[in-house]
Amino acid sequence: MPSGNPRRRIDGRRLIPALGSRDDGSASGTAPLLPTTIEIARVAVRIAIDDAALARDVAARYSRFLRARDPDLTLSLRVRASDSPPQDDVVTVEPRDAGTYRLARSDFDCDLDVPRGRASATVARSIYTVDSLLRVAFTLILAPQQGVLLHSSGLVQDGRAYIFYGPSGAGKTTTASRGGSARLLSDEVVAVRRDGGSYRAFGTPFAGDFGVSGEDVSAPIAGLMRLGRPPGPALSRQSPSAAVRSLLRCVLYFGGSEQDADLLLSTCIDLEAAIPCHDLRLRLERPLWEQLHELG
Amino acid sequence: MNWDDCLQRSKRVAARSIGDETFIVAPSESTLHLLPSDVATRIWQLADGRHSLRQIHAAICDEFAVEPSVAQADLSEFVSSLLEKGLATLVSCDREEELGDAG
Numbered sequence: 001m002p003s004g005n006p007r008r009r010i011d012g013r014r015l016i017p018a019l020g021s022r023d024d025g026s027a028s029g030t031a032p033l034l035p036t037t038i039e040i041a042r043v044a045v046r047i048a049i050d051d052a053a054l055a056r057d058v059a060a061r062y063s064r065f066l067r068a069r070d071p072d073l074t075l076s077l078r079v080r081a082s083d084s085p086p087q088d089d090v091v092t093v094e095p096r097d098a099g100t101y102r103l104a105r106s107d108f109d110c111d112l113d114v115p116r117g118r119a120s121a122t123v124a125r126s127i128y129t130v131d132s133l134l135r136v137a138f139t140l141i142l143a144p145q146q147g148v149l150l151h152s153s154g155l156v157q158d159g160r161a162y163i164f165y166g167p168s169g170a171g172k173t174t175t176a177s178r179g180g181s182a183r184l185l186s187d188e189v190v191a192v193r194r195d196g197g198s199y200r201a202f203g204t205p206f207a208g209d210f211g212v213s214g215e216d217v218s219a220p221i222a223g224l225m226r227l228g229r230p231p232g233p234a235l236s237r238q239s240p241s242a243a244v245r246s247l248l249r250c251v252l253y254f255g256g257s258e259q260d261a262d263l264l265l266s267t268c269i270d271l272e273a274a275i276p277c278h279d280l281r282l283r284l285e286r287p288l289w290e291q292l293h294e295l296g
Numbered sequence: 297m298n299w300d301d302c303l304q305r306s307k308r309v310a311a312r313s314i315g316d317e318t319f320i321v322a323p324s325e326s327t328l329h330l331l332p333s334d335v336a337t338r339i340w341q342l343a344d345g346r347h348s349l350r351q352i353h354a355a356i357c358d359e360f361a362v363e364p365s366v367a368q369a370d371l372s373e374f375v376s377s378l379l380e381k382g383l384a385t386l387v388s389c390d391r392e393e394e395l396g397d398a399g
Contacts, residue, residue, distance in 0.1 A: 093326070241317040248319060248328050255326035261310035265321055269312060 033076060039067040041191035041202040041218075043141055045134070046071035051079040057127040062205045064216045073117040073141060075110075075134075079125045091136055095257035101140060103254075108133045114141055135189065135206055136254050143260055146267045147193030149252040154185030154201055154214075160222035161201035162292060163190050164280070165250040170227040171282065173208055178288040186214030189252065192221065194267075198274050223292070224271075225280035234291055236279045243277035244268050297372060301386040303352060304345035309383055313337050320383060329383060335360055336374060348389050349375065 033048035034055035044067050049055040054077070059066070094102040099114040103121075107129040110121035119137065123129045139149055152165035153176035163185070164175045176187045188208030190201050201221050203214035226238065226246050238246065247268045282291060305311070309329075311320045316334035321327070331337050335356060342352045349371065356367045378384040 093323075095323070239315075241314040244314055244319060245317070245330060248321075253321075253326050255323045258308055258310055258323060261321040261323040265310050265312045265319060269314065 036062065037067045037069065037071050038062045038065040038205070039069070039216075040065060040138060040204050041142060041145075041147055041193050043073070043138070043145075044069055044071045045137075045141075046074045047077065047130070048074065049077045049079070051077075051125060054079055054123075054125050054127070054130070058130055061127050061131065061213070064203075064213055065205050071117070073114070073119060075137070076118075076120045077130065078120075078122050080122050082124075091132075091254045093136065093140070093255035095255075095260070098257075098259075099144070101256065103133065103136050105132065105136075110137065112137055112140060114144065131206065135252060138191070139252050139254060140256060140260065142191065142193055143256070143263050143267075145193050146263075146270065147191060148264070148267055148271075149204070149206075150190050150192055150247075151188070151250045151252060152190045153187045153208075154190035154203070155179040155182040156185060156201075156217050156219045157182040157289065159219055161185060161190075161219040162222055163192070163201055163224045164227050165224065165246070166227035167249075171229075172227065175227060175282060175288065180287075180289070182289075183215050183217045184212070185217065187212055188214075190214070192271065194270070195220070199271055221275045224275050224277045225292075226277065228279050228281045230281045230283060232279070232281050234281055234283065238277045238279055240272055243272040246277065247272060297349065297375065298386065299349040299353070300389065302345050302348050302389040303339075303343040303375060303378075303384055304387045305340060305343040305378075305384045306382060311340065313341075322381070322383065324382075329381065335362075335370070339371065339374060343378070343384050345387055346389070349386075 033050050034052060035046050035048045036059045037044055037046045047058055049058060092104045096102060101112045103110040103112055107124035108121055110119055110133055112119040121133060123133060142148060150163060150165055152163050153172035154161055154163045155176060164172050166172060173187045176184060185201055185203040186206060189204050189206035191204050192199055192201050199221050200218055202218040203216055205213040207213050253264060308324060309320050309322045311318055316337055318331035318337045318340050320329040322329065331340055339352060342355060353368055353371055356371065357364050
């Protein structure tokens with residue numbers, strides 16, 4: 001005899017999941033994993049975290065880059081029991097099989113499998129730890145796409161991207177702040193990847209000292225400019241070898257396999273061949289865009 | 297340094313030449329090395345495990361306007377630097393057949 005209560009449909013799921021079963025193919029079922037999917041340079045990463053507070057921090061930090069689409073890679077994060085701060089900034093990248101790596105720093109350990117689109121890590125309970133891990137991971141994720149992260153600031157004006165790079169103190173943040181109505185790619189790290197016959201710049205949430213996230217915007221690159229100081233011509237084209245040398249010095253690179261290193265060299269050489277690299281000596285008394293008009 | 301040994305560039309680095317400069321990336325150290333001259337680039341090209349230091353010295357003297365004694369001193373210093381940084385090794389030239397494609 002049927003009872004008065006309607007029976008709940010199970011929809012093909014197991015009535016009682018096995019203890020410790022994995023609902024996302026990577027994480028133990030002993031704690032809920034709170035997912036957030038972000039996209040940087042057309043790579044969507046689903047970040048699943050077993051810590052609600054850190055998950056909220058991640059969602060807030062990367063709020064401009066949130067996506068609702070299937071991820072290219074799932075990163076499962078487990079927060080370590082101890083909250084010890086980073087002891088040093090030394091990152092080790094140990095290549096294993098093709099496209100797989102062990103990433104380590106004092107505040108994270110991560111197994112990254114780029115071809116299979118999955119990664120798992122233990123991390124300190126810190127948004128800065130997650131941010132650092134993502135920066136390292138993205139250098140390896142973007143490499144096969146002929147992509148790099150450049151330690152640089154960048155702006156998009158009239159549908160074209162302008163990237164400013166140079167050593168610390170060269171004026172990257174200052175230059176980015178003078179963009180007026182231009183959109184900010186980043187004041188710290190701009191993503192660049194091949195797009196058809198040329199290269200495209202993408203905003204990133206990776207912020208500099210002032211903690212300002214870039215915008216979720218991308219554009220074909222109009223110019224790559226190494227910042228310098230007067231005297232000297234305001235804008236001068238770098239020789240190919242000088243340009244490659246300067247690009248290699250601002251690429252975020254933490255190591256990897258010999259193939260990765262080869263890919264990095266190839267990408268920088270290809271990037272230089274596709275996009276003019278200039279030395280830019282800004283005059284503070286003149287508007288930024290007036291000084292860049294020679295780029296067209 | 298045995299001048300009959302062959303210079304073999306490391307297979308654990310990636311290198312590209314642009315003009316007279318050679319860029320070397322050593323992933324184990326995540327370090328960029330730069331060979332900033334045409335002579336250094338030429339030595340790197342000859343460091344294929346099949347050319348002895350003596351042969352490399354002869355090639356440099358043949359291709360560049362340099363006194364043999366100066367070339368020998370500079371070559372010795374440069375090779376020491378490559379060895380110290382792990383970018384190359386000295387191997388017995390008798391190992392040639394074992395080396396296969398030195399890349």
